[in-house]
Amino acid sequence: MRLARNMAVAMANSVVLVLINLIALPFYLRFLGMEAYGLIGFYATLQTVLQVLDVGLAPTLSREIAHGAETGQQRRSASLLRTLEVVYVAVAIVIAVFVLLTAPWIGDYWLQAKTLPTETVTQAVMLMGINLACRWPISLYHGGLIGAHRLAHSSATSIVINVCAAVTTIAVLAWGMRSIQVFFVVQAVFGLLQVIVLRVLVRRVLGERDAPYDFGDLKRVWHFSAWAGGVAIAGLLLSQFDKVVLSRIVSLESFAHYMLATLLVSGLQILTRPAFNTLYPKFSALIARGDTASLEYLYDSATKLFATALFALAFGVVFQTKPLVMLWLGNAKVAEDVAPVAAWLAIGSALNGVMYFPYSLQLAAGQPKLAFATAAGLLVVIIPAVLLLAMRFGILGGALGWALVNLLYVVAGTWLTGRKVMVFAGWSWLQRNVTVPALATFIPALIGAWICSMLAVGPWTALGTGSIAALIGIALGVAGSFAPSEFRRVVAMAFGRPTSAQ
Template identity: 80%
Template sequence: MRLARNMAAAMANSVVVVLINLIALPFYLRFLGMEAYGLIGFYATLQTVLQVLDLGLAPTVSREIAHGAEVGQQRRSASLLRTLGVVYIGVAVLIAALVALVAPWIGSHWLQARALPAETVAQAVMLMGVNLACRWPISLYHGALVGAHRLARSAATSMTINICAAITTIAVLAWGVRSIEAFFIVQAAFGLLHAIVLRVLARRAVGERDAPYDFRDLRRVWHFSAWMSGVAITGLVLSQFDKIVLSRVISLEPFAHYMLAALLVSGLQILTTPTLNTLFPKFSALIARGDGASLKYLYESATKLFATALFALAFGLVFQTQPLVTLWLGDAKVASEVAPLAAWLAIGSALNGIMYFPYSLQLAAGKPKLAFVTALGLLIVMIPVVLALAARFGALGGALGWASINALYVVVGTWLTGRKVMAFAGWSWLLRNAGVPALATFIPALLGAWICRTLAVGPWVALGIGGIAALVGIAIGVAGSFEPREFRRVLAMAFGRPTPAQ
């Protein structure tokens, strides 16, 4: 029952976070303007880039706590969590100081602002550092709750605080101080509250609240954490390199269009992030238990369900972005600029999402080196590809680069996982468990788009047709991937009931 509950809670959190961002965006554009929203987009990129300072410790904590629960070493896990809490506070202070130091240079020389003064941009960047510092420990305590299979608690906290933060921010901008500085101050306050609440919940979930600090214990996890640090650095550069390049080579307005497209595509995280957070500790526990049969069955069955839902959502974005943005922002011109960007970003993100399964299996099997080598190879290829495409096509080039590199990732990453980790996770897994759902959802989505274009329907009707096409694709994907008896078996596993494989 816990697997299904955690997945449902995590998915609900992802839905709420995405909806908050989508609902709040028109208010931010109205009160702050497009260039200020470009600064918010830059903050999102900066936040992701600075995750390299996590050094792979958050996923390490998840794996350690999941393993500790299986082998009866909860006290050691609790000691590790307390010790890393001190490390994270130190890193938070470092982040605030580092960003404050480079803020004037970023405001004057990096960001291409036209309407906003350089001083305002520099102050906003400085407050970004404060915001990042306040939020920094969140990943540690969220990771601890993931490893303890208490994802529902983290999700409930995230939903509550994010809703309150959005309402408060909009209220301050509407009736208080209408500035980008006020935006970041409010966000920082709620980020600090989020970190404090998660700390309390994580320590309760892990138990052994009197466990000692032990910095020597860091040596035990350093090998895994060091490779995870490399994975984090290369992975984050891979995911943000297009945005970093575009923030330099194009002005803030088209960059804001790119970030709008990225925000839309982030809706795919409704599925990807909850799946990783739910299945990674489960994979770790099954490997620690030596239950290969259940691991294989869970890996393959979960892929089929995940791929069906992911590709249905992704193809909906590919073919229906323009009517969606037109209704969302009420601006057909902006929608026409955002639509092609969102289409290619959605394709790349869907391919990347499928690879969460091989990635999770690599980490659960204790082979982060393989994940690092794969990411490093992709980064070496991506740098010249994105630079060339961005120079030639601007924002569209960044989106094309993202789609191209993830297509390569699917081919290479799947082959390496099947060869080096588990034989069942190779290309046959990709073709059967991801390829069939992709084809099943693509055809109805394409047909729906053709109907909309042929009949020249309005945006509301287009979204309705797109929604029906997605549901049809899901139905075809499930029917083509599972026999009725097998589907019932998968549901039984999700709700914690015994299955033959268990």
């Protein structure tokens, strides 16, 4: 299997999705206004929060398909997919009904709209429910393609449909009806289309189209799925608690600023999601094969490369947010409000991104209980922290809470993974493979920001300086983490050429 190819197509998908959101945002603000964009941000939060209803079934399917390919049990995997399809359709109906029933209460009492009529907000929330139901099975089919090492299929579908959805939405808003209701209708249509295409692809890849439904087989995977679902619930609460709290206590306009900062930081997902989607099935396959030596080598070398690129990108956001927003939206006031929030969100997200490696290893080793215990412990910290900080500092407090809880996550999660899963994933991994890239990329970024501040340069020059600093940081990170011969060996492994570690 070519890890480089899978990572490349997954990264292409992430890059396109981030670019779509960044390019489309000015049009949405122009045609709909800041408060309407706040509703879009609330929809994104609601969509993420409701992923708790997945109860770990998508990652369970990924693991089962990856194991089935190694053990010759693809028919059982196909049967599990058919069974889970029924479950997902039922959950989609529940989601739609729940959101439709609660929409009046959300519009009247939860969201703090000032200019949008309450009726408009309520209708938008109702359409969110329809949209969520249409898109709900995407994660199931995406998980199936991940387990089958078919990221190219899933990524290509996502790219094409999301580009078409964005272009169609902008065109309808520009030349048709300019309303938030229209936005959600168009998004629902393309979401349903993506479900249909992904379903065809995953069933074609697995074959065994006559595989029977087997609800009894759910008992076999339920233990893993239940704990993975617990992890998902706790993880979603961790990542969305700040947004849920802020959507209630700040104005819809301020919440929109927070979601703007979140959108900027989502650029880090260019690396994090592809890394998880590529490495999780590979870790699962190596553990099923009992190849601990290759697992350790892949874990260490992939972390060093990933952490170097991730921290370089994150520190670029930390130090260059203000000029970026100025060039993006041309609004100095918005740039001033968003910059510090985005900086702290970027720090927290970079720390969270590094922990995808321990998390992937825990799931691949069949120990979701450990991941759940870690996430549950972090929840005890983040709930009071975000509440206090958000009430005291508003949207900046929400970002500070996110950064603090992820710092704790890095410390506690690394220690637990080294003690309970694999020794090589403990403190030595954090010191060698995370700390060195972080320092190597932080120093050039800091120097670049200091130069820009001293010379009072314009936004274009600031971004150029930040880009150069990031490239220098990447070079220093690679040089500090790999000997030349080892780096060539890692490149060979990524492109599928045999190495001694394999």
